[in-house]
Every structure is written in C-alpha cells, then in structure tokens.
Amino acid sequence: MPKHEVKVDPYLNPFAPGAGSRPPELAGRDSILEQARISCGRAVRGKHARSLMLLGLRGTGKTVLLNEIEKIGKEEGLLTSKIESPEDASLARLLVPEMRKVMRSLSVVEASKSLAGRGLRGLRGFASIFRIEVAGFEIGIDPEPGLADSGDLEFDLPDLFVAIGEAAQAAGKGWLLLIDEVQYLSEKDLSALIVSMHRVSQSGLPVLFVGAGLPQVARLAGDAKSYAERLFSYPPVGALDEVSAGRAVRRPIEEEGAAIADSALNEIVVRTQGYPFFLQEWASITWNNVEGPEITLSDVQQTYKEAIVTLDEGFFKVRIDRLTKAEVQFVKAMAASGDGPYPMADIAAAMGRTLSSLGPARASIIKKGMIYSTDHGYLDFTVPLFAEFMRRQGS
Ligand SMILES: Nc1ncnc2c1ncn2[C@@H]1O[C@H](COP(=O)(O)OP(=O)(O)O)[C@@H](O)[C@H]1O
Ligand SMILES: [Mg+2]
Incomplete structure (x- = not known):
C-alpha cells in the first residue's frame, strides 16, 4: 500500500496500555x-x-x-x-x-x-x-x-x-x-x-x-x-533504554503501514524516560488523535496533555486512593522535597515530626505497595515519576 493512502485508523491502534497487556513489540527484554x-x-x-x-x-x-x-x-x-x-x-x-x-x-x-x-x-x-x-x-x-x-x-x-x-x-x-x-x-x-x-x-x-x-x-x-x-x-525490570524504547513505539506504527518522525519519537522516549506503561499510553493516545500517515513532533506535543491527564486519573490516581489522609500527607512531604530516594530524616523534618512518630505511617504505606525502602535505607516511590504526579496535584 503506498504511504499516502494510509490513515492512522483508531480501529488499528496497535498499542496496549493496561496492566499485563501484551505490548505489540516486547522490546528490550x-x-x-x-x-x-x-x-x-x-x-x-x-x-x-x-x-x-x-x-x-x-x-x-x-x-x-x-x-x-x-x-x-x-x-x-x-x-x-x-x-x-x-x-x-x-x-x-x-x-x-x-x-x-x-x-x-x-x-x-x-x-x-x-x-x-x-x-x-x-x-x-x-x-x-x-x-x-x-x-x-x-x-x-x-x-x-x-x-x-x-x-x-x-x-x-x-x-x-x-x-x-x-x-x-x-x-x-x-x-x-x-x-x-x-x-x-x-x-x-x-x-x-x-x-x-x-x-x-x-x-x-x-x-x-x-x-x-x-x-x-x-x-x-x-x-x-x-x-x-x-x-x-534477580533480573531487574526497569525503564527501557533509548533504543529499545524507540523500537517499542516505532515498530508497531510501521507494521500498520504508518510512520513516525524521528523528532516525534525522540520526544516520547525522552519525556517518558522509557517507562513501558507511559510509552504505551502516550503512543496510543497519539495514534487516536492524528491524521497521519506520519506522526509528527507537533502531533505528540499536542497529545502530551491528554496523555498526562489519562495517566493522572488512571495509573497514578488508583495508587493514591488507597492511602489514608495522614498517609497522603507523608507522601506529599516526600514529593515536595524533589525526586527520590528520600532519607527518612528529611521527610520527618519537612513534616515537623519525629522519626519514631512516623514509623506506623511509613510501615503502612510500604505495606500498601506505594513506597519501598531502598538498598541504602532511603525511601522511594514504587511508581515511576510519581513525585512529579504528586507535585502536579498541588497541595
Ligand atoms: N518490553 C516492553 N516494551 C513495550 N511495552 C511494554 C513492555 N513491557 C510491558 N509493556 C507495557 O507496559 C505496560 C505495563 O506492563 P505490566 O506487565 O502490567 O507491568 P508491571 O507488571 O511491571 O506493572 C503494559 O501496557 C505493557 O503493554
Ligand atoms: Mg504487574
């Protein structure tokens, strides 16, 4: 099929954002x-x-x-x-x-x-x-x-x-x-x-x-x-490297007979930091919003906001919904001080609390799977880019 006849058809959207959904291209693994x-x-x-x-x-x-x-x-x-x-x-x-x-x-x-x-x-x-x-x-x-x-x-x-x-x-x-x-x-x-x-x-x-x-x-x-x-x-399963992240997005697009500009691809790879779920979500939303046949930088820039809203209301929000009010305060104090990992003492200081008084909240948030204690005894979020999400929510 010649390229100019190809439409980026929502029915043919190859991307698979969702827990456990098989990606169209299982890259980097x-x-x-x-x-x-x-x-x-x-x-x-x-x-x-x-x-x-x-x-x-x-x-x-x-x-x-x-x-x-x-x-x-x-x-x-x-x-x-x-x-x-x-x-x-x-x-x-x-x-x-x-x-x-x-x-x-x-x-x-x-x-x-x-x-x-x-x-x-x-x-x-x-x-x-x-x-x-x-x-x-x-x-x-x-x-x-x-x-x-x-x-x-x-x-x-x-x-x-x-x-x-x-x-x-x-x-x-x-x-x-x-x-x-x-x-x-x-x-x-x-x-x-x-x-x-x-x-x-x-x-x-x-x-x-x-x-x-x-x-x-x-x-x-x-x-x-x-x-x-x-x-x-214990093989680590982390963000995809640049090449794999690029392939995870480009391959499925080309397999449907469409194309994506290098600058557009780069924008997605850089802003998602190669995290698989974010790649799927943004690529999917972009596909549904463009005319094609080539996805351009301006296309992906225009869908960025919608991708963030979708992630905020789905992927990120479902996690925070499980916390009590006091636990949300804890998590907010973490996010407000920048990106992790976070020393426990800094969180306590930011909240004006003693370390020991925060023990129960810390344990409960860990049990709920929202934060974890890193190898060096710091705390960090179990959801990538979560601190940014919290800061977007404001206080
Ligand atoms: N190697 C990969 N390349 C591209 N996308 C991937 C890859 N692995 C997973 N995904 C996508 O990432 C999302 C999350 O996958 P999932 O297995 O549910 O993650 P986890 O179990 O670690 O929370 C899914 O939408 C999936 O299609
Ligand atoms: Mg899982």
Missing part, C-alpha cells in the same frame, strides 16, 4: 527471556536450573514477562501454574487448586501415576489441615499419613513440591510455578516458598519458580532465608 528459556530447558533435562525473581517498579512490564515466560515454559515441556498474590491471601489457599491440577494431569501418565497419586493424597491431607476447601476434593481420596499434614507450612509445602517434582520427573516433565506480586506474600508464606524451592533444588527435581514483584522483594526474601540470595537470580 531478550536477555531475561533467554535466561528464562535456559532455566526451563535445563529443568526439563534434569539439570540444575536457577529460579528467577523479576524485580521492578510498577508499569515496567513484569506481568507481561511472567505471561511470556509461562508460554516459554510450556514450549519447553513444563507444566505451568501462574498465580497472583493478592494482599492478605494465604499462599496455601492459592496453591492448592494449582498443585491439584498439576498432580491430576501427572496422574493420568502411566510413568508418574503412582507418584502423582501419592502426591494427591498428601495434598488432600494438606488441604484439610490448612482448612482449604476445594470442590469435590474429599471424594474418593484418603490422605497419606505423614505427608504434608503437620500443619506447619515450612514442613508441608516442601513435601508437596518434592512430590510434584518426583512425579514430574518420572513423566519426563517439570513444573514451572509463576507468582506475581510476590511483595504481598506474608513473611511466613514467603519463607515456606523459599524453603520449598531450596528442597527441590537440592534434590535436583525439575521444579522451577519465576516470581515478580516490587524491588523490596529481594530484601524480604533475604530476611526470610539468608540463602534466598543464592537460590534465585
């Missing part, structure tokens, strides 16, 4: 995907395979990567389970239905039938001691005494992981467990998960874990079990 593929391939072959914990701020593409890695796992011959940890849900409750599905599919394979059957009986005992109801699970299955039924998650969960691993190994398969929003797991649950992965890893069983969460997860995991540091690899 090849090395993480490659690392995941190698781990999956090694696990299936019975080789030692490193589990991964993807860490990054909100909107950087962690969920998208988890979905992609699940696909890779399937291609490599692993059975997969993906769960998202909501706040205050128990890991056992989230895992029982998933482990049951995996064991059931292994129980129909001749080679793994008896091991999977034993695992299912263990799971049955586990579900009853942790009071987890699964429709129809009680019928026809008796628990296996002594397997996963002590009532202590740090003993019982590893038993089940080993049971799955042994059954999967017998079937020539493996199990890939993916957990999103790991920061919401309780300390106890995170601990049990780490112990379980440690057990299967030491036994050389084909069980692999890929988690995703906010940056504080590295510390939470290390606090829970000191060996967590060596058990996982």
Whole structure:
C-alpha cells in the first residue's frame, strides 16, 4: 500500500496500555527471556536450573514477562501454574487448586501415576489441615499419613513440591510455578516458598519458580532465608533504554503501514524516560488523535496533555486512593522535597515530626505497595515519576 493512502485508523491502534497487556513489540527484554528459556530447558533435562525473581517498579512490564515466560515454559515441556498474590491471601489457599491440577494431569501418565497419586493424597491431607476447601476434593481420596499434614507450612509445602517434582520427573516433565506480586506474600508464606524451592533444588527435581514483584522483594526474601540470595537470580525490570524504547513505539506504527518522525519519537522516549506503561499510553493516545500517515513532533506535543491527564486519573490516581489522609500527607512531604530516594530524616523534618512518630505511617504505606525502602535505607516511590504526579496535584 503506498504511504499516502494510509490513515492512522483508531480501529488499528496497535498499542496496549493496561496492566499485563501484551505490548505489540516486547522490546528490550531478550536477555531475561533467554535466561528464562535456559532455566526451563535445563529443568526439563534434569539439570540444575536457577529460579528467577523479576524485580521492578510498577508499569515496567513484569506481568507481561511472567505471561511470556509461562508460554516459554510450556514450549519447553513444563507444566505451568501462574498465580497472583493478592494482599492478605494465604499462599496455601492459592496453591492448592494449582498443585491439584498439576498432580491430576501427572496422574493420568502411566510413568508418574503412582507418584502423582501419592502426591494427591498428601495434598488432600494438606488441604484439610490448612482448612482449604476445594470442590469435590474429599471424594474418593484418603490422605497419606505423614505427608504434608503437620500443619506447619515450612514442613508441608516442601513435601508437596518434592512430590510434584518426583512425579514430574518420572513423566519426563517439570513444573514451572509463576507468582506475581510476590511483595504481598506474608513473611511466613514467603519463607515456606523459599524453603520449598531450596528442597527441590537440592534434590535436583525439575521444579522451577519465576516470581515478580516490587524491588523490596529481594530484601524480604533475604530476611526470610539468608540463602534466598543464592537460590534465585534477580533480573531487574526497569525503564527501557533509548533504543529499545524507540523500537517499542516505532515498530508497531510501521507494521500498520504508518510512520513516525524521528523528532516525534525522540520526544516520547525522552519525556517518558522509557517507562513501558507511559510509552504505551502516550503512543496510543497519539495514534487516536492524528491524521497521519506520519506522526509528527507537533502531533505528540499536542497529545502530551491528554496523555498526562489519562495517566493522572488512571495509573497514578488508583495508587493514591488507597492511602489514608495522614498517609497522603507523608507522601506529599516526600514529593515536595524533589525526586527520590528520600532519607527518612528529611521527610520527618519537612513534616515537623519525629522519626519514631512516623514509623506506623511509613510501615503502612510500604505495606500498601506505594513506597519501598531502598538498598541504602532511603525511601522511594514504587511508581515511576510519581513525585512529579504528586507535585502536579498541588497541595
Ligand atoms: N518490553 C516492553 N516494551 C513495550 N511495552 C511494554 C513492555 N513491557 C510491558 N509493556 C507495557 O507496559 C505496560 C505495563 O506492563 P505490566 O506487565 O502490567 O507491568 P508491571 O507488571 O511491571 O506493572 C503494559 O501496557 C505493557 O503493554
Ligand atoms: Mg504487574
């Protein structure tokens, strides 16, 4: 099709702003995907395979990567389970239905039938001691005494992981467990998960874990079990570099037969600082507002305001809505003093408060996932460019 006939048609808008939406061009993540593929391939072959914990701020593409890695796992011959940890849900409750599905599919394979059957009986005992109801699970299955039924998650969960691993190994398969929003797991649950992965890893069983969460997860995991540091690899998922950010916007436009001027592309890349969610949002709004066929610098400058309003009312606002008034004051004091990271003492001084009196608010805002404590003990926002957003809101 000759270029001058192409319209930038809203129906053909390729961009995908939204939590977990697959971007039209998954730019800049090849090395993480490659690392995941190698781990999956090694696990299936019975080789030692490193589990991964993807860490990054909100909107950087962690969920998208988890979905992609699940696909890779399937291609490599692993059975997969993906769960998202909501706040205050128990890991056992989230895992029982998933482990049951995996064991059931292994129980129909001749080679793994008896091991999977034993695992299912263990799971049955586990579900009853942790009071987890699964429709129809009680019928026809008796628990296996002594397997996963002590009532202590740090003993019982590893038993089940080993049971799955042994059954999967017998079937020539493996199990890939993916957990999103790991920061919401309780300390106890995170601990049990780490112990379980440690057990299967030491036994050389084909069980692999890929988690995703906010940056504080590295510390939470290390606090829970000191060996967590060596058990996982922690690839950072951050802003895209300039080249990748440019490709993330340009490729999809060209694939629809349209074009974007270098200056326009540069404007988007620079002002979004390469943060994936912002790239998708602004590119999408621009697409819907221009005539085309070429998107110009003035086009993107004109849609900048609308992009900011959309982000402010969606991406940014939903976070702040979860805070109490006192917590909002805390966050405002942070933003007012510039961009992070922020020393706690400065925040207290700006608010005219003592450090200790702010402890509870600090803990609560961290728990809500809005701020985190950096490696150097400073505080920072978990949402990129959040301080700017707060300053736009005025006081
Ligand atoms: N590598 C990438 N290139 C371009 N856009 C991306 C990339 N990764 C994610 N996105 C986009 O970023 C947004 C946020 O992705 P998501 O996985 O929900 O982030 P997170 O889970 O880290 O909050 C989505 O709109 C998605 O399409
Ligand atoms: Mg996510």
